Amino acid sequence: MSLFNIFNVAGSAMNAQSQRLNTVASNLANADSATSANGEAYKAKQVVFAATPVGENGATGVNVAAVVEDPSPMKMVYDPKNPLADGKGYVTMPNVNVVEEMVNMISASRSYQSNAEMMNTTKTLLLKTLNLGQ
Amino acid sequence: MLNRLDDMLNFHTQALRIRDQRQQVLASNIANADTPNYKARDLDFKAALQGALKAAPVAGGAALATTAPGHLAARPGQAAEAGLLYRTPAQGSVDGNTVDMDAERAAFADNAIHYEFNLTRISQQLKGLLAAIQG
Numbered sequence: 001m002s003l004f005n006i007f008n009v010a011g012s013a014m015n016a017q018s019q020r021l022n023t024v025a026s027n028l029a030n031a032d033s034a035t036s037a038n039g040e041a042y043k044a045k046q047v048v049f050a051a052t053p054v055g056e057n058g059a060t061g062v063n064v065a066a067v068v069e070d071p072s073p074m075k076m077v078y079d080p081k082n083p084l085a086d087g088k089g090y091v092t093m094p095n096v097n098v099v100e101e102m103v104n105m106i107s108a109s110r111s112y113q114s115n116a117e118m119m120n121t122t123k124t125l126l127l128k129t130l131n132l133g134q
Numbered sequence: 135m136l137n138r139l140d141d142m143l144n145f146h147t148q149a150l151r152i153r154d155q156r157q158q159v160l161a162s163n164i165a166n167a168d169t170p171n172y173k174a175r176d177l178d179f180k181a182a183l184q185g186a187l188k189a190a191p192v193a194g195g196a197a198l199a200t201t202a203p204g205h206l207a208a209r210p211g212q213a214a215e216a217g218l219l220y221r222t223p224a225q226g227s228v229d230g231n232t233v234d235m236d237a238e239r240a241a242f243a244d245n246a247i248h249y250e251f252n253l254t255r256i257s258q259q260l261k262g263l264l265a266a267i268q269g
Contacts, residue, residue: 002158009158013165020168049169057155058218060162062169111168114239118164121246122157128253133260 003129005059006122010115012054012061017112019064020047024105031096034084042094044070044101070095143259146252148186152179153249159218160242163233171230174221174238182217 023045030042050065072095080089156177166172223232 002154005158006161009161009165017168049166051166051169051172057158058162058175059158060166060172062165107168114164114167114235118161118242121242122161125157125246125249128250132253133257 002057002059003122003126005055005057007119008054009059009061010119010122012052012063013115014112016047016049016062016064017108017115020049020108021105021112023047023067024101024108027096027101028098028105030094031098031101032093034082034091034093041074041092042096043074044072044094044096046070072097139263142263143256145187146256146259149183150249150252150256152177152182152186153245153252155182157242157245157249160238160245163221163238164235164242167231167233167235167238169231172233173231174223174233175218176221176241178217178219185217 027044030036033042036042045067046069047064048066048068049062051060052063053059054061074095075093076090077093078089079085079091082091085091156179159175159177163174163176166174221232221234221237224234224237226232
């Protein structure tokens, strides 16, 4: 019964999307964190999705292959009064692009929704199958 | 007699099985809507059903060679997988993903309704048989 596999597929996708949402939350929360535990400014993080087989006969789910640091350049803000400023008076700020993160957030939540809906449809179909001949 | 009952229910049973498989393929597409380089797939329903009804692999399907008496022949249930094709993208995307969310969701809903139709038909056939038995 392939319909049961859909729960695994949708479940893996929801898991991946919620991890993406988590990363977005972390990025947005730290959009202004000029320093961190290692003394450097926060670097934006992005998830990398990869298709992965779940169950038998060709069901393909999603998993998070890696969480990578955003390679885009850090923001340099001129603020000589800041204790973190360098010799020229510049403070290194996180490379978080707030607009991009908002777009990411909306995209992740919509994908999550579609997967939840997909699970609901599948559940209805399975329950109807269970009542076959009654 | 039992054979005839089987024949009567066979068409919708096979259709149901392929709808079931197609639903899984479409679910995989929707789940991977954001995965880079994922290529959307779909089942050629007509070919798969014809293949299943003939209980022989459809064109392009590999038949298993049995070289020893203990080997099992390929089950006809696997014929549908030969009909698994890649979708032609209407609009390409930069990350190499070919999932068109609208098309996939429409196909998913369509397939779900067809699945329910097949279930209803089997139910009605069973009710008909029951009426014939009970008089």
